[in-house]
Amino acid sequence: MSLGDWSCPIPKVDLPTITMSHGAGGGLSAKLFDEVFSKHYPSKELLDRNDSAVIDWDSRYRLAISTDAFVVEPRKFPGGDIGSLSVYGTINDLAVQGAEPIALTIAWVLEEGFPLSELHELASSVGKAAADCSVRVLAGDTKVVQRGRGHGCYITTTGLGRVPKGLELGSSRICLGDCILLSGPIGEHGMAIMSQRSGL
Structure with missing residues (x-):
């Protein structure tokens, strides 16, 4: 098998249809927000992305x-x-x-x-x-x-x-040096669902 037989599993960002990645909260979700939703209802509160x-x-x-x-x-x-x-x-x-x-x-x-x-x-x-x-x-x-x-x-x-x-929280206030408080192990919920889905 040559390298040419391999393909990247990450979907192209210019596809004209919705993929599962559009709902995963990552780059394609942000792209969907920018190119669709923010154009049709651009309220300040929505554009804050909180x-x-x-x-x-x-x-x-x-x-x-x-x-x-x-x-x-x-x-x-x-x-x-x-x-x-x-x-x-x-x-x-x-x-x-x-x-x-x-x-x-x-x-x-x-x-x-x-x-x-x-x-x-x-x-x-x-x-x-x-x-x-x-x-x-x-x-x-x-x-x-x-x-x-x-x-x-x-x-x-x-x-x-x-x-x-007077209480102002939100992602715009995050600064270098801030402490991050965790209510549990990172990824625990996601791994619990994935393991159950896979029968592990």
């Missing part, structure tokens, strides 16, 4: 809002499931802006034939995680797609939080 947007609210607080979609496979993994992940992931996006979580909304996209027993389990996980974060789920939506077109279950959550006036 995990959540913060806007003026009242004399004491500013309002933080974040939306996240969860399509993890498998749905259950060591340490949690797609239900608890949808809560903790969105709460985390608020926390990095210094926001105290207030409320969540949740949308479920279910595939026809999805077991009600598993839906009960996932909904219970959402409820327990929300209670753990002292936040209430105030609204939601459910849609069902045809069998074979929904991969079982997808969840989208939107979180609201309040940030005390």
